[in-house]
Amino acid sequence: MLMDSKEHKGKGFRGSFAKSFHYALEGFLLVLKTERNIKIHLIIASVVILISIYFQLSTIEWAIVFLVIAIMIVIEIINTAIENVVDLVTEDYHPLAKVAKDVAASAALVFACISVIIGVILFSPYIIEML
Numbered sequence: 001m002l003m004d005s006k007e008h009k010g011k012g013f014r015g016s017f018a019k020s021f022h023y024a025l026e027g028f029l030l031v032l033k034t035e036r037n038i039k040i041h042l043i044i045a046s047v048v049i050l051i052s053i054y055f056q057l058s059t060i061e062w063a064i065v066f067l068v069i070a071i072m073i074v075i076e077i078i079n080t081a082i083e084n085v086v087d088l089v090t091e092d093y094h095p096l097a098k099v100a101k102d103v104a105a106s107a108a109l110v111f112a113c114i115s116v117i118i119g120v121i122l123f124s125p126y127i128i129e130m131l
């Protein structure tokens with residue numbers, strides 16, 4: 001059984017959980033350090049948060065803002081993982097490597113477009129009111 005084999009290796013639940021958390025954090029820091037796109041997303045997210053503070057969004061609007069930011073960041077993280085796996089499989093040009101990377105990147109593009117639409121829906125009433 002899984003539990004038995006883990007206990008056999010001397011890894012209790014807490015030990016393995018702490019290790020998993022550590023590796024996940026390492027992964028996130030690596031993405032932050034190496035991926036240009038994630039830096040751009042974080043800068044845009046900071047600007048959106050400042051605008052949201054200025055307009056004093058409602059609780060549900062804040063929840064939408066954070067959800068959109070979180071989904072965008074998660075897509076970039078998964079995209080980075082896919083890119084690395086593709087590079088691990090082949091360093092040569094391969095049509096399937098191109099498909100995998102381009103399709104993964106398209107997820108970020110599609111959600112970026114959706115985010116803009118959500119942003120327009122969310123902020124346009126505040127902007128119109130200001131005019």
Ligand SMILES: Nc1ncnc2c1ncn2[C@@H]1O[C@H](COP(=O)(O)OP(=O)(O)OP(=O)(O)O)[C@@H](O)[C@H]1O
Nearest residue numbers: 035037083090091092093094095097098101102105
């Ligand atoms: N092994 C490969 N075979 C075929 N095409 C590839 C391969 N590696 C990359 N490409 C093509 O080059 C594009 C850019 O790939 P690359 O690995 O440089 O990602 P990137 O543009 O640096 O992504 P990001 O900016 O998110 O890190 C891919 O979207 C794909 O079209």
